Amino acid sequence: MTKQPDHISKKQFMEELQRYRKGSVTRRHFLNVTGLGAASAVLGAAVPGLRPRPAFAAGEIGDRVVLATWPNYHDPENFDAFTEATGAHVQVNVFGSNEEMLAKLQAGATGWDVFVPTNYTITTYVGEDLIEPLDTALLPNYDPNAYDPRFAEAGSVDGKLYAVPKDWGTTGFVVNTDHTGGKTLDSWKGFFDITRDTFSGRTMVHDYQLTTIGNALKYFDYSFNSVDPAELADAEKLLIECKPHLFAISSDYQPSMRNGDAWMSMAWTGDGKQLNADIPAIIYVLGKEGGEIWSDYYAVPKGAPHRAAAYALINFLLDPKVNAKEVLAHGYPSADAHTNALLPESLLNDPILYPAQELLSPLEFGAAVTLTDPNRAELMARFKSA
Amino acid sequence: MTQRTRNLLLLAPAGAWFLLMLIVPLSVVFIFSFGERGPAGGYVPALTLEQYANLPARWAAFRNTMILAPTGTLAALLIAYPLAYFLAVKVSAKWKMTLLVLVIVPFWTSILIRSYAWIFLLGGRGIPALLDWIGIEGVRLINTPFSVLVGIVYGYLPLMVFPIFVSLDRLDKRLLEASSDLGARPWRTFLQVTLPLSIPGIATGCMLVFILLMGEYLIPALLGGGKVFFVGNALVDLFLQSRNWAFGSAVAVTLVVVMLITVTIYMRFISRVGGTRDDVALM
Numbered sequence: 001m002t003k004q005p006d007h008i009s010k011k012q013f014m015e016e017l018q019r020y021r022k023g024s025v026t027r028r029h030f031l032n033v034t035g036l037g038a039a040s041a042v043l044g045a046a047v048p049g050l051r052p053r054p055a056f057a058a059g060e061i062g063d064r065v066v067l068a069t070w071p072n073y074h075d076p077e078n079f080d081a082f083t084e085a086t087g088a089h090v091q092v093n094v095f096g097s098n099e100e101m102l103a104k105l106q107a108g109a110t111g112w113d114v115f116v117p118t119n120y121t122i123t124t125y126v127g128e129d130l131i132e133p134l135d136t137a138l139l140p141n142y143d144p145n146a147y148d149p150r151f152a153e154a155g156s157v158d159g160k161l162y163a164v165p166k167d168w169g170t171t172g173f174v175v176n177t178d179h180t181g182g183k184t185l186d187s188w189k190g191f192f193d194i195t196r197d198t199f200s201g202r203t204m205v206h207d208y209q210l211t212t213i214g215n216a217l218k219y220f221d222y223s224f225n226s227v228d229p230a231e232l233a234d235a236e237k238l239l240i241e242c243k244p245h246l247f248a249i250s251s252d253y254q255p256s257m258r259n260g261d262a263w264m265s266m267a268w269t270g271d272g273k274q275l276n277a278d279i280p281a282i283i284y285v286l287g288k289e290g291g292e293i294w295s296d297y298y299a300v301p302k303g304a305p306h307r308a309a310a311y312a313l314i315n316f317l318l319d320p321k322v323n324a325k326e327v328l329a330h331g332y333p334s335a336d337a338h339t340n341a342l343l344p345e346s347l348l349n350d351p352i353l354y355p356a357q358e359l360l361s362p363l364e365f366g367a368a369v370t371l372t373d374p375n376r377a378e379l380m381a382r383f384k385s386a
Numbered sequence: 387m388t389q390r391t392r393n394l395l396l397l398a399p400a401g402a403w404f405l406l407m408l409i410v411p412l413s414v415v416f417i418f419s420f421g422e423r424g425p426a427g428g429y430v431p432a433l434t435l436e437q438y439a440n441l442p443a444r445w446a447a448f449r450n451t452m453i454l455a456p457t458g459t460l461a462a463l464l465i466a467y468p469l470a471y472f473l474a475v476k477v478s479a480k481w482k483m484t485l486l487v488l489v490i491v492p493f494w495t496s497i498l499i500r501s502y503a504w505i506f507l508l509g510g511r512g513i514p515a516l517l518d519w520i521g522i523e524g525v526r527l528i529n530t531p532f533s534v535l536v537g538i539v540y541g542y543l544p545l546m547v548f549p550i551f552v553s554l555d556r557l558d559k560r561l562l563e564a565s566s567d568l569g570a571r572p573w574r575t576f577l578q579v580t581l582p583l584s585i586p587g588i589a590t591g592c593m594l595v596f597i598l599l600m601g602e603y604l605i606p607a608l609l610g611g612g613k614v615f616f617v618g619n620a621l622v623d624l625f626l627q628s629r630n631w632a633f634g635s636a637v638a639v640t641l642v643v644v645m646l647i648t649v650t651i652y653m654r655f656i657s658r659v660g661g662t663r664d665d666v667a668l669m
Contacts, residue, residue, distance in 0.1 A: 099427075099627045106428045106629065124426050201526055207612050209627070248529050248611030261510040261528065372426050377628030378443060384623070385446035385615040 064089045065309035068101060068115035070296075071252070072270065075329035082316050088309045096251050097208050098371060105130045105301055112301050113310035116166060119154035119295045120210075120366035126157045131299045133160045138311035141318040143338065151295035151335035154365070163297030164318065167332040169269030170355060170363060171211050171292035174253075178281045179263045188218040188287035191264065192242055200245040204253045204265035209380035210370055211266055211292060212239070212249075218289045225367040232379055239383045249384060257282060273331030273352045284352045290362030295335065412642075418635035427629025437636035444637055447620040448644070454531065454606075454616070455599040458538035459546075459592050465539060466546035466591065471580075473547070474554035486551070489544050497541055501608040504540065508533045508609070529611030537605040542598065546591040553587030554580070589656045593649065600645050617641050 065088045079090040093112065095101050098121045104110050106128065117125060125131045136142055144152070147165050155163035175185050179202070185194065195203040205212045214224040216235035226232065248256065253265035257275055267275070272284030298314045300307065316322055320338035327334050327343060333353040334340060340348060347353065370376065387395075422432040473485055492500060506512050508527040517525050527533050557580065565575040603618030617637065624634035 097627060099629060102427065103626045103629045106426075128426055204611075243613065246611075246613060248613060250612045255505075256509075259509060259511055374423065374628065374630065377623075377630065381443070381620065381623060381628070382446075384612060385444070385450070385620065 061086055061088050061309040061312050062306045063087060064091055065113045065306050065313045066091045066093065066111055067313065068093045068095060068104075068110070068112045070095060070116060072254070072274065073116070073330050073332075075325045078317065078322050078325055081322070082313060085316070086309070086312055088306070088312065090313065098210075099208075102130075102371075110301065111305055113304040113306045114298055114300060114313055116296050117163060117299055118366070119151075119297070120368050120371055122154055122163055122297065122299070123157055123368045124372060125299070126162055130302055131162050132302050132304075133162055134164065134300065135311070136161065138308075139164065139315045139318065141315045141320075143336075146337045148335045148337075154295065155297050155299075163299040164314065165335045166296045166298050166317075167327065167330070167334045168293070168295035169332045170286055170360075171215070171266065171268055171294065172272065172284055172286040173215075173264060174257060174267040174272050174275050174282050174284055175264040176257065176260075176279075176282050185264075185285055186288050188215050188289050188291065191287065192216070192219050192238060195242050195245050195264070199263055202247050202261075202263035203242075203245065204248045204250060204256060204262045205239075205242075205246060206251045206253075206266045207249050207384075208251055209376050210366055212383075213376055213379060214366070214370070215266060215287065215291055218287055218291055221289055224290065224292055224364045225370045227369060227373045227375060229375065232375060236379050236383065239379075240386045243383065243386055269333070269353060270331040273350070276352060277331070286355055286359045286363070288359070288362070290364060292366055293360065293363035294366060296332075415635045415638050418631055419639045421632040421635075423630045423632050427631075429631040432632075437633045438640075440633055441636065441640060444617070444620050447615050447617045447637075448640075450615055451600060451617045452644075454534065454538070454614075455596055455602075458535055458542070458599050459596045461535060462539045462542055462546045462595050463588065463592060466543055467550055467588070469543075470547045470550035470554055470587070474551050474557070489547055492540075493544060497604060498608075500541070501537055501605060504533070504537055504609055508536065528609065529613055531610070531614055533609040534606050534614045537609040538599060538602065541605060542595045545594045545598070549590035549594070550584060550587040553584045557583050585656070585659060593652070596652075597645065597649070600641065600648075 067090055069092060071094050074092070079092070083089050095104075098118050101115060101117065102121060102124065105112075105115075105125070117131075122131075142164050151168040152165045155161060155165060173185075173191055179199070180194075181198070183194075185191065191203075205215075213232070213235050216238050217224060217226050217231060219238055220231065220234050222228070222231040222234070226235075247262045250256075253262060253267060254271055254275060256262035257265055258279065267284065269284070275282045276284055298317065300310045300314070304310050317326065318336075320336065320342055323334055323336060323339040324342040327339065328347070331353065334343075418429055419437055420433050420435070422430045422434060422436070424430045469489075473482060473489075477485055505528060508514075510528075512527075514525045514527055517523075527536075561579050561583070562575055565579045566572075570578065601618050603616055603622055606614040606616045606619055607622075621634055621637055621641075624630050624637060
């Protein structure tokens with residue numbers, strides 16, 4: 001840990017500011033005693049994009065900001081830089097599913113300032129009056145023209161902007177090719193068939209109805225978003241047949257894939273990228289029948305206790321330089337052209353992040369009804385308790 | 387201040403606590419259980435028995451709980467009793483305290499952390515790798531009902547050891563001498579003197595472990611890999627995943643009722659076994 005300049009109180013700060021204005025102390029003295037010198041130095045290094053604007057004075061946006069997000073989804077160094085720049089500490093709450101986030105917000109009083117909803121949840125949040133329309137004046141780094149509209153349009157409901165794009169990705173599966181015996185797996189049919197065969201006891205599916213049921217539906221070439229009772233019944237039969245052959249029903253699949261207990265798991269892009277980077281035998285596969293494509297957003301819940309800090313954090317994370325570091329850490333592609341311009345060529349050509357067009361075309365965005373359909377929730381419960 | 391007002395004042399904190407932390411939440415759950423799920427989840431007020439009619443949809447969760455909770459309690463008892471006996475009867479006073487502290491030491495860390503340690507121990511690189519090395523191949527432990535049972539016994543063992551230890555520690559040693567003087571062999575002394583006298587401890591320990599196990603969800607979620615589904619897991623999913631608060635409340639109310647019935651039957655049984663004793667401690 002490097003030694004930080006001691007904090008000074010608001011009152012002392014104003015006194016020093018008066019002295020500096022009157023000319024009784026030098027600029028260097030002022031910057032030193034207020035800690036702004038160090039802050040602007042770090043800020044300058046980390047986010048040159050912010051340089052032309054005045055840095056936040058310590059305490060201006062409060063001392064903290066609470067972020068509700070997903071696992072392995074940020075570069076912690078960016079949070080440190082944000083704290084250095086603004087004095088606001090980033091408190092991170094990690095969640096396992098959109099349902100869980102929605103449940104917490106519905107119950108009220110979450111204390112969150114920023115959260116990371118997925119495309120198909122936003123209309124529900126708007127309908128339930130749980131998020132606020134974003135004030136773009138507070139987000140100078142947000143450039144609507146820089147985004148691929150496919151990954152930005154779900155952020156607006158009835159022409160109002162509620163959420164700005166974070167990154168996007170796909171839902172496929174990871175498989176450890178050391179165990180496939182040279183067989184190529186390229187479909188959800190292959191995924192569920194090998195699970196009941198040589199991979200018995202080695203496969204994981206998400207503890208998440210949207211993806212687990214959706215991918216089981218793809219086995220039969222039904223829509224990922226189907227709520228048709230007959231199609232759901234087929235998916236249920238398949239899942240229950242597979243259950244004795246599963247290693248686990250869990251969305252935390254990285255540890256088991258890494259230690260070799262699991263050989264295959266449903267997975268999201270970034271986890272696929274992280275696993276493949278560390279263990280090349282583990283590859284990321286998109287089912288050729290299709291599956292899910294999604295995009296995540298930053299949004300501010302109604303009644304955010306540190307609203308100013310919320311906007312400051314979103315704006316900070318949208319800065320292309322910061323966002324590029326985020327992408328390098330989490331391994332999900334960004335929809336922002338400014339960010340992509342800063343990323344290495346090899347990453348932009350990475351087949352895990354940017355799959356071939358013929359694999360992308362059949363993918364579907366999740367629908368709001370897929371998330372809230374009570375029959376899918378009950379199906380998941382029957383599958384888990386079977 | 388009269389004796390009466392003084393008593394009331396002294397009871398006020400406990401009374402307020404009882405009201406706010408028990409009666410009010412339970413009433414809310416009870417009222418919610420007659421409601422309906424909103425279109426996007428949550429709770430919509432209603433007066434319907436629909437949620438209770440839906441209960442068979444969670445039958446499997448109740449069945450799993452009703453199998454694993456008594457099994458876990460029994461397994462904990464079988465392991466805890468000899469340990470408690472050893473600590474209370476065999477160990478010298480000098481070592482007793484140290485060993486007792488060692489029994490509680492695991493409680494100093496969160497059960498979450500300890501369960502993660504078990505994930506490693508029971509996972510492919512833990513005990514199965516060791517068995518593999520000595521020639522027993524293909525053993526899978528993690529994410530099975532067995533691993534959940536191991537986690538349960540491990541997590542709740544101290545709760546079983548302590549009440550039994552206390553009842554054995556207080557045991558009048560002269561009774562054992564009398565039994566032996568009257569010609570009883572040690573095994574018979576144990577069955578006819580020690581065991582009956584330690585029933586209050588056994589009853590308390592079993593009760594504590596059983597009640598907590600009925601609501602358990604962390605250990606099955608972590609060591610069962612999401613495949614071992616207890617009522618606790620059903621409740622978490624109902625409130626946090628499908629957001630069906632009304633049905634979740636009905637399941638919670640049913641769990642409370644099932645527990646009350648089971649515990650009542652259990653108490654009847656214990657008091658019959660223990661005779662008409664008033665020292666069968668509840669807690």
